[in-house]
Structures are given as structure tokens and as C-alpha cells.
Amino acid sequence: MPATRGGGVIAAVYAPAGALACWSLGHTLWEGLAEPGIALAFGVLIAVGELVGWGAAPAAGGGRAPGGREGAPLGAAGALAYALLGEAGGRPTTHGVPQTVAVVLAAGLVGLVPRIARGRGPALDHLARRMLTIGFAATCFQPLYNTGTLGTWAAPGPVYPLFMTGLMALTALCDAVLAAVLARARTGWPYGPLLRDELRALPGIGSAICATGVVISLATAVAGLWALPVFCLPLLLTQFAFRRFAAVRTTYRQTIASLARSTEIAGYTPHGHARRVAALSRAVGRELGLTEPDLDVLEYAALMHDIGQLSLLDPVPDGATSPLPPAEQRRIALLGGAVVRQTGVPAEVAVIVERQADPYRDQPVTARIVRTVNAYDDLSGESAGPGGSLRALERLRLATAQDHEPRVVEALARVLACGGRAV
Secondary structure: OOHHHHHHHHHHHHHHHHHHHHHHHHHHHHHOOOOHHHHHHHHHHHHHHHHHHOOOOOOHHHOOOOOOOOOOHHHHHHHHHHHOOOEEOOEEOOOHHHHHHHHHHHHHHHHHHHHHHOOOOOOHHHHHHHHHHHHHHHHHHHHHHHOOHHHHHHOOOOHHHHHHHHHHHHHHHHHHHHHHHHHHHHHOOOHHHHHHHHHHHHHHHHHHHHHHHHHHHHHHHHHHHHHHHHHHHHHHHHHHHHHHHHHHHHHHHHHHHHHHOHHHHOOOOOOOHHHHHHHHHHHHHHHOOOOHHHHHHHHHHHHOOOHHHHHOOOOOHHHOOOOOOHHHHHHHHHHHHHHHHOOOOOHHHHHHHHHHHOOHHHOOHHHHHHHHHHHHHHHOOHHHOOOHHHHHHHHHHHOOOOOOOHHHHHHHHHHHHOOOOOO
16 A cells, blocks of 8 residues: 555544544533543543553564454453443433543553653554544443433333443444554555454454443442442453463464574575565465464464475575475475474464475465465575566566466565565
8 A cells, every 4th residue: 555545544543533632622621520530530440451451462473463453451441431431329420422532532641651651652543543432432322321311212121231232332343443444554454354353353352341341331330439440350360361371472483483493503494584484474465365363374384384304314505495306395395294293383384384395276375375485585585686586576477377376476576565564
């Protein structure tokens, strides 16, 4: 995606978010803060949620870990609960939509100060999404509740919980759409897979955030502000558990990367070959629309695709096995797959490694990607000289009739045209 178009999309999201923030702050300052104690309590909750959320371990593989779409789930749940708060301790609240957005904005900014101090950026995308989604939820709930319309609808029975469930679903959907739009504008990755990954995350962390937000608002209506620490604890513990899982996942990938370097240390492949193939394969897979779990499998297979070369008595020149006889290529691939199966990675990784020597029409798309990217890195190495990348790409295009799938080669060309930034 051209930079101007991406900038236009980002501006189209930031403009309404900024207008909503300015209007909410101005209105709140002009009218004064209603129920300051309640506002302070929820503001502290949101700020604490932001503080503990952004310290999570990074996603493995350069992608986003499952549930990593919302970096501060406790802060999101607190903001959602304040947007859906109609009573506190049996007394009606009157904070309304503008104050809801203003409190969420102020608390979010406070919670992001340490992140900015560490030089990690102000996370404006996250803040813009939060403003728009919380503004949407509060606009749908507060006027109906404060005027008594919602109470009238809910009187017959299950209308109130159905309304809350539907509102949560719409709010989560809005956030997923905004996240995918901003990610598309930032990276140029295909929008469809990005949105699909966001929607797949909703039944996990998304449903936990929505459920916690609703429970906090309902509990606060009956028990008052004492409900905040009690009902936030499960989500907080879940968040810490996820951070441990993310740390283990990162260590797991580092172990695989270290194992993949064994061919480089032994002199069978050039330095950095496995890392380059893994990064570029992930970029090509994303360009072709693979989902996040498939991208992880693809990256692991790309890291270990040459592990079977350790069975050779003498290294082949530059680690390129394509000049070897087909039977020898297949033997190396099968031995590599056998080694991979002993590492405990998913079986799909071993299948990709084992099928590197098969005709590309018989391979799964992930194996085709590794095959093409591996050939590109072999052809465009240091020995290729100036213009080696263009010549390598041209040779791959000429080999599409037999060795490489045209769709994969063209996806590789698009990634290279963007400077490999889709990694």
C-alpha cells in the first residue's frame, strides 16, 4: 500500500477519535466532573490496567501472539465497565458519554507514560481505537439507561441481557475492524487475513474483556466500588498467566532458531541463511493471506529446512542442494523431517521440511513458500554480485513451469518491492 494511502486511512481513524476526545474533554471541563469518586476509581483501574498490560512479553516470531491484539485487557475491561455503568451501590449515575470518554482518555494517557518514557512510542493506534469503541458503547448505553428506556425494554424479561450481549458483540466487532484497518495501513498486509485473525481472537481474550466489563458494571451497581478489585482479579491473574505463556513461547522460538544455526556453525549453510529465509517466508506467507498460526508453522519450518544437510559427509557449495540428484535431495529432506519430529514442534513443521524435494504441485502452500524463498536466498547471496536480487527473481520466474509456483514467486516479488517490510 502506498504511504499516502496508508496515511490517509490512519488520518481517517485519528480524526474522529481526536474530535471525540476534544469534545469530551471540553464538555467535561465546562460541566464539571459528576461523581468524582466513581470517576477516580475507574480511572485508577484503567491506568493500572494499562501499566500492567504493556509490560507483556513480545509475541514470538515477529508476529502477534494469540490474544496479543489487546495489549491491556484489564484497562479495556475497566473502560468498558465505566461505559456501561448505570448505577453504583444502588444509586443512579449521571456521568454520561462525554465524561466516560474523558476519564478513559485521561487514564489511558497516564497509563502510557512509562511506555513513552522507555521510548516505545505513544501507542496512538491503541488510544484511538479505545476512544472510538468506548464512545460507541457509551453512546449506545448511557442515553437509553438514563432516560429509563432500557429499563422499560428490560422489564418483560431477557431483553436486558440480550441487549448487553449484542452491544458487547458490536463493540468487539468495531474494535476488530479498526485494528485490522490500522494494521493494514501501517504494514500493507492483506486486510482479509488481518481481520480474520482479529475475529478469531474475539472468543478468547475478547470475550474475557467483554464479560469482565459487564460483570464489573453489574456488580458495582449492587455492591458499589468494592466490586472493582474483586471482579478484576480473575482477569488480572489471566493476564499474568498469558505473559508467562508468551515468555515460554518466545524461549521456544529462540531454541528452534539456535538449533537451526547448527548447519551454519558446521559450515553447511551460509551465515544468517536460515534467519533470512524464515523472515522472508513469513512475509510472503502474510502476503498470500496465511493466518497467524500458519505463519508460525511456516517460520519454524523455514528456520529448520536445511537441518537434514548435517547428514552429508561434505558440505555442498553455499548450502544449495538444488544441483544434487533428486534422490539425494529427497533423502536430505526426509532426514531433516525426522530430526524436526524429535524437537517437539507441530507435525506440520516436519511435513513442510520433508516435502521440500517434492514437485511443487504436490506440496502444500507453506512448503512451496519455503522452497521458493530458499532458492531466492541461494541465488541472491554475496557471490551473486550487484543486481543479484533482480537476476535471482528473474530465474525464479523462468522456473515457474517446473520448480516454483507462479503465485508464490509474484508474492515474493511484491514483498521485495516493499523492501521486505511485511516481515
